[in-house]
Amino acid sequence: MADLILRGISKEFGGGVRAVDSVDLTFANGELTALLGPSGCGKTTLLRMIAGLDTPTGGRILLGGEDITDVPAHARRFGMVFQSFALFPHLNVEDNVAYALAIAGMDKARRRNRARELLDLVQLADYASRRIGELSGGQRQRVAIARALAQEPRIFLLDEPMSALDAKLREDMQVELRLLQQKLGITTIVVTHDQREAMTMADRIVVMSAGRTEQVGPPQEIYNRPASRFVASFIGKANFLDGTVRDGAVETAGGVLHLDNPAPFRNGAPVSLACRPEATHVSTRSRQAGNEIAAHVTFIRDIGPNREVFLDAGNMPLICEMRGSESDDLAVGAAVFAHLPPEALLVFPGDQTGTAP
Amino acid sequence: MTVTGYTVSDGPDTGRAAPSLDWQQAGKLSGRIVFALLVTGLALIPFALVFAISFGQKIEGADWHWAFVVENYSRFFVGIAWPESVSFLYSQKLFYSFYYAAIAACLAVALAFPFTYLMTRQSRKLQAVWLVFLLSTVSLSEVFVVMGWDVLLSNRSGLPMLFRESGATAWLKETGWFQVLRDAGLANPRNVKFKTSTLATVVTMAYLVWPYAVILLYPALSRIDNSMIEAAQTMGAKPVTVIRTVVLPSVRIPIIGATLLLFVFLLGTYVTVTVFAAPAQQTLTISIYEAIRGATLNAPFGAAQAVVLLVTAGLCLLASGGLARWAEQRR
Numbered sequence: 001m002a003d004l005i006l007r008g009i010s011k012e013f014g015g016g017v018r019a020v021d022s023v024d025l026t027f028a029n030g031e032l033t034a035l036l037g038p039s040g041c042g043k044t045t046l047l048r049m050i051a052g053l054d055t056p057t058g059g060r061i062l063l064g065g066e067d068i069t070d071v072p073a074h075a076r077r078f079g080m081v082f083q084s085f086a087l088f089p090h091l092n093v094e095d096n097v098a099y100a101l102a103i104a105g106m107d108k109a110r111r112r113n114r115a116r117e118l119l120d121l122v123q124l125a126d127y128a129s130r131r132i133g134e135l136s137g138g139q140r141q142r143v144a145i146a147r148a149l150a151q152e153p154r155i156f157l158l159d160e161p162m163s164a165l166d167a168k169l170r171e172d173m174q175v176e177l178r179l180l181q182q183k184l185g186i187t188t189i190v191v192t193h194d195q196r197e198a199m200t201m202a203d204r205i206v207v208m209s210a211g212r213t214e215q216v217g218p219p220q221e222i223y224n225r226p227a228s229r230f231v232a233s234f235i236g237k238a239n240f241l242d243g244t245v246r247d248g249a250v251e252t253a254g255g256v257l258h259l260d261n262p263a264p265f266r267n268g269a270p271v272s273l274a275c276r277p278e279a280t281h282v283s284t285r286s287r288q289a290g291n292e293i294a295a296h297v298t299f300i301r302d303i304g305p306n307r308e309v310f311l312d313a314g315n316m317p318l319i320c321e322m323r324g325s326e327s328d329d330l331a332v333g334a335a336v337f338a339h340l341p342p343e344a345l346l347v348f349p350g351d352q353t354g355t356a357p
Numbered sequence: 358m359t360v361t362g363y364t365v366s367d368g369p370d371t372g373r374a375a376p377s378l379d380w381q382q383a384g385k386l387s388g389r390i391v392f393a394l395l396v397t398g399l400a401l402i403p404f405a406l407v408f409a410i411s412f413g414q415k416i417e418g419a420d421w422h423w424a425f426v427v428e429n430y431s432r433f434f435v436g437i438a439w440p441e442s443v444s445f446l447y448s449q450k451l452f453y454s455f456y457y458a459a460i461a462a463c464l465a466v467a468l469a470f471p472f473t474y475l476m477t478r479q480s481r482k483l484q485a486v487w488l489v490f491l492l493s494t495v496s497l498s499e500v501f502v503v504m505g506w507d508v509l510l511s512n513r514s515g516l517p518m519l520f521r522e523s524g525a526t527a528w529l530k531e532t533g534w535f536q537v538l539r540d541a542g543l544a545n546p547r548n549v550k551f552k553t554s555t556l557a558t559v560v561t562m563a564y565l566v567w568p569y570a571v572i573l574l575y576p577a578l579s580r581i582d583n584s585m586i587e588a589a590q591t592m593g594a595k596p597v598t599v600i601r602t603v604v605l606p607s608v609r610i611p612i613i614g615a616t617l618l619l620f621v622f623l624l625g626t627y628v629t630v631t632v633f634a635a636p637a638q639q640t641l642t643i644s645i646y647e648a649i650r651g652a653t654l655n656a657p658f659g660a661a662q663a664v665v666l667l668v669t670a671g672l673c674l675l676a677s678g679g680l681a682r683w684a685e686q687r688r
Contacts, residue, residue: 051587051591052590052591053587053590053591073587073590074590074591074592074593074594074595075593076591077593079591080587080588082587083584084584086582086584086587086588087585088589088607089607090606090609091606099589099592099602100592100593102602103589103592103593103594103598103602104593148591148592150592151592151593157591
């Protein structure tokens with residue numbers, strides 16, 4: 001199967017609202033890509049245009065060189081799983097799965113066999129004759145996946161497929177869906193606002209904001225080398241410190257912080273520094289090694305094996321994530337030093353006000 | 358525990374909970390009594406009265422008196438001269454009652470379905486405008502609607518005149534379709550005619566209840582999950598296939614319900630039938646009115662006809678319900 005290419009795709013609704021703004025993307029064959037972003041960033045609109053359910057107001061959609069921009073949804077052969085699963089309540093599980101095959105005119109015996117195969121694939125072989133109302137949320141999701149796969153789609157699209165599931169089931173299904181996608185090798189696009197979900201499943205993440213792509217890359221690259229303050233704030237947590245550049249270092253309210261590579265900004269330029277909580281170290285004693293900010297503990301939160309220590313560094317809130325055993329000597333109100341290693345500091349232009357909601 | 362003069366118990370206070378329970382029970386009981394009184398007063402007593410009168414006896418040249426005779430029913434089913442001769446006149450009227458009502462109800466729902474479906478695809482604002490318009494048309498009485506259709510279908514000023522003046526009648530004669538219309542009772546030797554005809558009767562009846570059909574179908578169609586329609590599209594279904602395989606099955610119960618409701622409602626149509634139906638094809642409703650208030654003045658016989666109409670309609674509804682359940686189980 002060929003790559004799916006979006007060239008300058010835009011979508012403008014009435015009143016001049018631009019939901020998607022000149023998006024250029026290539027979805028490689030067999031890859032799972034997550035469209036990630038906050039509500040209203042245009043990710044679902046983009047997916048719907050790919051599916052043919054919405055028409056772009058600008059740009060072209062190409063599949064293997066063929067321009068499919070004006071091809072209606074029913075002629076694209078793209079399988080789609082909807083947020084609400086959109087199963088047909090008047091049909092049983094098997095008939096739901098076999099719907100696309102019945103529409104295509106396949107004879108009853110063959111489509112029944114194919115439906116059984118797909119139900120077996122999603123581990124619902126014993127549920128073929130059940131009504132949709134008799135299924136749990138997880139089972140419904142599996143039926144929706146099997147149904148979307150029945151027509152052997154050229155592209156597999158999923159619109160927030162886990163949002164209706166509880167937290168535990170969601171994590172299980174993320175792994176299952178990823179394994180299924182790898183088994184079938186089908187080009188897949190998942191829309192999600194959950195960065196953990198995107199990190200778990202995707203080969204590549206497209207971070208979107210205000211109708212535009214902010215960054216495209218593998219999960220680890222997005223996490224470790226965010227391209228903007230928005231991406232740093234949306235993917236995982238980060239401590240942000242505003243300051244100005246002074247001879248390659250950054251002057252903040254807590255003191256001068258040095259970076260591994262001097263900040264590529266002119267002196268006096270306003271910048272934002274970001275440091276991941278797990279890279280921020282807290283100690284009751286100063287290391288005397290620079291890049292330290294005096295603070296006091298305001299709150300301690302246990303999150304499984306780790307702890308999050310919330311600090312106040314002169315009206316600058318900081319979070320540090322550390323192993324539970326390393327934080328035994330910390331208590332609320334204790335005076336501490338937050339160490340932000342130069343290699344862990346990311347610097348962004350100070351006029352990037354965008355942060356994730 | 359005492360809080361500023363009030364005693365708040367830490368445990369359950371059964372002594373005070375009991376009266377509130379009694380009040381709840383009393384409330385439920387009084388609700389049931391009111392319901393029973395309403396059903397009795399509004400449905401059972403009038404029906405019992407009609408049922409009792411149907412066994413009464415007509416006094417020739419005068420009123421009627423209470424009795425227990427079955428001659429009104431035998432007259433309905435086999436005619437007044439039975440056993441010397443048999444007449445199915447009233448069974449025929451009963452048939453026409455059901456014939457017109459069934460066709461008109463199906464026609465109204467069939468026309469209302471695509472309209473309502475397309476309406477629910479519009480913006481909320483436009484839907485509200487349509488609904489207000491439809492509700493306002495419901496306020497038109499049957500007399501008013503029939504008057505309009507009477508003008509529209511009249512031979513001198515309505516559609517037949519338009520047919521003649523526009524040359525459509527001549528074209529129909531040339532192409533041979535005129536004879537087809539004549540065979541169907543929709544033309545006289547000179548021009549097309551719609552009065553009196555089954556077509557005019559049924560179309561006017563369907564028009565009468567069409568707004569009700571839209572209003573009955575609207576809630577179900579507006580609640581259809583749009584993602585189901587889109588899901589069907591992504592699985593290869595064209596718009597017509599989506600309606601056939603997703604929309605229609607999703608609202609089959611409201612469709613059946615609306616059809617049955619309109620059917621029962623149309624059984625009582627009076628003005629439309631008197632204006633548009635041929636005298637030999639008039640319904641039981643006309644005959645009932647004539648017996649009770651009209652020319653024949655035979656209240657017991659009118660009551661017997663009403664009872665037969667009601668019981669037959671009830672049996673029809675039961676049969677339809679059974680048929681729907683049977684079809685559901687076969688799915």
